[in-house]
Amino acid sequence: MRIGELAAATGTTAKTLRFYESKGLLPSANRTPSGYRDYTDDALDRLDFIRRGRTAGLTLSQIREVIDIRATGAAPCGHVRELLDTRLAELDRQIADLRALREAVARLHDDATHADPADCHEEEVCRYL
Numbered sequence: 001m002r003i004g005e006l007a008a009a010t011g012t013t014a015k016t017l018r019f020y021e022s023k024g025l026l027p028s029a030n031r032t033p034s035g036y037r038d039y040t041d042d043a044l045d046r047l048d049f050i051r052r053g054r055t056a057g058l059t060l061s062q063i064r065e066v067i068d069i070r071a072t073g074a075a076p077c078g079h080v081r082e083l084l085d086t087r088l089a090e091l092d093r094q095i096a097d098l099r100a101l102r103e104a105v106a107r108l109h110d111d112a113t114h115a116d117p118a119d120c121h122e123e124e125v126c127r128y129l
Contacts, residue, residue, distance in 0.1 A: 001038070001039050001041075001043075002036050002037060002038065002039070003017055003018070003029070003036070003037045003039070006039045006043055006044070006047075009044060010044065010047045010048075010051075012047065017047075020047075020050065020060075023060065023064065024064060024067070024068075025046070025050055025060060025063060025064055025067065026043060026046055026047065026050075027042070027043070027046070029043070046067075049063075049067075050063055053066070056084065056087060057087050057090075057091070058083060058087065062083050065079065065083075066079060066080055066083075108128050108129070111128055112128040115128065
């Protein structure tokens with residue numbers, strides 16, 4: 001299938017497909033006699049794998065590592081487990097940071113809710129921020 005057909009079938013763009021190909025995430029496509037890229041159905045599977053990796057929060061570089069390991073004939077399961085362990089730790093930190101931020105904003109909101117505009121000082125823009 002041509003690049004536009006593959007892009008439409010996977011909900012991406014031709015520009016993204018060319019980028020993935022240039023970075024080795026997507027194998028180089030065969031070319032038609034007129035020079036058009038001619039992708040096989042394997043490209044659909046590869047793009048689905050890339051999408052799943054991105055959904056899990058992996059970077060394109062990390063996805064490329066997994067692809068490279070598989071290309072050697074080795075199973076990338078251990079490496080993927082390490083990547084997912086790291087990703088889970090990152091998510092736990094982000095969740096903790098967001099909870100702390102929410103508590104801080106809730107305190108500011110509570111203070112602002114009970115504010116008396118007569119108590120505002122001209123030299124401050126706003127004491128609640």
